[in-house]
Amino acid sequence: MAAIDALMKAALALPILVVPAKASAAEVGEVGITLLGYKERGLMKVTEPVLWGRAEFLDAWEVRASAAVDIITGASPQLVTNAGGKPVQSISGASINDRRNTGDVRLTRRFGDFSLSASRALSKEKDYHSKSFGLEARWDLNQRNTTLVAGYGASNDRVLSSDDASLHQRRDTREYLFGVTQLLSPTALVQSTLSVSRGRGWYNDPYKLTFTFFADGPPILMADRRPDHRDSYAWLTRYRRHFPEAHGTLQVDYRYYRDDWGIRAHTLEVAWQHALDERWAVRPAFRYYTQDAADFYSPTVPRPQPAILASDQRLGSWGGVSPSLRIIAKLEGGVTVEGTVGYVHNARNLHLGGSSSEAFETLRAVYGIVGISRPF
Amino acid sequence: MKLAAWALAAAALCLAACTTVAPYQRGYLAREDMALDANPGFAKAIEKTFAAKEAASGGASVGGGGCGCN
Numbered sequence: 081m082a083a084i085d086a087l088m089k090a091a092l093a094l095p096i097l098v099v100p101a102k103a104s105a106a107e108v109g110e111v112g113i114t115l116l117g118y119k120e121r122g123l124m125k126v127t128e129p130v131l132w133g134r135a136e137f138l139d140a141w142e143v144r145a146s147a148a149v150d151i152i153t154g155a156s157p158q159l160v161t162n163a164g165g166k167p168v169q170s171i172s173g174a175s176i177n178d179r180r181n182t183g184d185v186r187l188t189r190r191f192g193d194f195s196l197s198a199s200r201a202l203s204k205e206k207d208y209h210s211k212s213f214g215l216e217a218r219w220d221l222n223q224r225n226t227t228l229v230a231g232y233g234a235s236n237d238r239v240l241s242s243d244d245a246s247l248h249q250r251r252d253t254r255e256y257l258f259g260v261t262q263l264l265s266p267t268a269l270v271q272s273t274l275s276v277s278r279g280r281g282w283y284n285d286p287y288k289l290t291f292t293f294f295a296d297g298p299p300i301l302m303a304d305r306r307p308d309h310r311d312s313y314a315w316l317t318r319y320r321r322h323f324p325e326a327h328g329t330l331q332v333d334y335r336y337y338r339d340d341w342g343i344r345a346h347t348l349e350v351a352w353q354h355a356l357d358e359r360w361a362v363r364p365a366f367r368y369y370t371q372d373a374a375d376f377y378s379p380t381v382p383r384p385q386p387a388i389l390a391s392d393q394r395l396g397s398w399g400g401v402s403p404s405l406r407i408i409a410k411l412e413g414g415v416t417v418e419g420t421v422g423y424v425h426n427a428r429n430l431h432l433g434g435s436s437s438e439a440f441e442t443l444r445a446v447y448g449i450v451g452i453s454r455p456f
Numbered sequence: 457m458k459l460a461a462w463a464l465a466a467a468a469l470c471l472a473a474c475t476t477v478a479p480y481q482r483g484y485l486a487r488e489d490m491a492l493d494a495n496p497g498f499a500k501a502i503e504k505t506f507a508a509k510e511a512a513s514g515g516a517s518v519g520g521g522g523c524g525c526n
Contacts, residue, residue: 112496113497114497114498114501116502116505118505126505128501128504130496130497130500130501131497132496132497146496146497146500148500148501150504150523180523180524180525182521182523184521200519201520202521203521203523205523205524208522208523208524210521210522210523212520212521213519214517214518214519214520215519216517216519222476223478223479224479225476225477231518231519232518232519233517233518233519233520235520235521235522237521239524251522253522255514255518255519256518257517257518261492263482263485264477265475265477266477266481266482266483266484266485267484267485269485269490269492273516275514275515275516275517275518277514314512314513314514315515316516318492320489320491320492322484322485322487322489322490324484329489329490337511337513337514337515339511341511345511345512361489363489367506369506369510369512371511371512374511394509394510395511400509400510402506406498418498420498420502422502424509426509443509447502447505449497449498449501449502451495451497453497
């Protein structure tokens with residue numbers, strides 16, 4: 081009964097957007113470390129440790145922070161060429177060895193039913209620097225059955241190149257966020273957010289080239305050229321419903337994305353977190369993604385040569401599936417240990433509707449994430 | 457604008473359709489597996505992994521910054 085009482089107190093004290101309440105009223109924070117390992121077949125390998133934490137203090141304040149290092153090794157597609165007849169990706173000869181250091185901090189102050197947050201994020205790698213900040217306001221309404229959120233963010237980035245020391249270009253982005261979270265019943269809630277992004281600056285990928293041969297003329301080698309702006313919308317809806325009799329929770333996320341490059345994308349993730357007992361839980365999940373190609377995507381250079389063109393297959397038309405399984409263990413002292421294994425399969429025939437990009441080369445990858453966290 | 461109209465319509469429908477949940481009824485809603493943003497370390501790691509391979513990204517927050525991965 082004491083645990084239930086404490087759980088109820090935690091639920092009543094917190095706004096609905098910070099629903100992951102811990103059971104013990106004495107807890108004021110949490111710290112954790114997570115390690116990601118990701119490996120593509122024949123291409124890149126990524127290792128990423130993430131250290132994160134959160135703490136509440138002086139009754140009305142909360143701070144969240146994280147720091148991560150990405151270590152990227154392996155090969156990357158650099159050139160798309162039809163030298164063999166059909167356009168294919170050509171892998172760079174030199175092995176990539178990059179490292180990205182990133183960190184962010186977020187400070188929140190509550191004023192009754194209002195809360196204001198300010199955040200700062202920094203990211204640095206040898207060919208890309210990013211500095212950003214965000215402001216977010218939340219308002220709990222209707223006896224905290226409804227929460228409205230509005231946010232503004234700005235990012236000032238610099239694009240560099242390991243191959244071209246003279247490249248030093250800006251990319252500035254402004255973001256706006258509007259959303260609502262609603263309790264639907266004692267066992268269900270939904271959140272829907274719309275984010276709008278306005279980007280200006282350098283979007284060309286300094287490492288991508290398109291080399292096209294013609295039967296009746298000289299070949300053309302063209303560097304990656306993209307528009308100098310990118311405006312996008314992302315509409316994300318998340319639904320959670322707990323089934324007490326089944327000891328499980330349904331988690332559904334759907335995102336619709338579109339931008340002025342002509343890309344339309346749908347992302348759907350469905351997961352079922354099942355409590356095996358008080359200590360163990362499993363979470364099988366399935367993610368599906370599909371996108372239409374950018375207007376300027378082409379694996380070959382047409383004639384006459386256009387001003388903008390990119391053969392990067394990430395801008396093509398394709399789809400992908402990713403099943404995963406997470407195992408969660410609750411140990412003594414509130415310590416949580418989690419492990420996830422997942423598989424990524426991106427292919428042109430997984431594209432939803434319409435025609436997919438013929439030149440898209442199937443990507444297969446596996447990943448694993450392990451993490452441990454504890455309250456304090 | 458069409459997208460914004462759909463978002464507002466969905467929000468209005470949601471607000472009209474749901475019932476009020478009293479504070480003492482929120483025990484299940486406080487469960488960790490009901491969280492919209494679960495383990496921050498997992499979320500950061502996996503979101504960035506997918507964002508590096510896909511053209512679409514974002515939706516849940518603002519001010520997160522960019523990376524040279526896409």
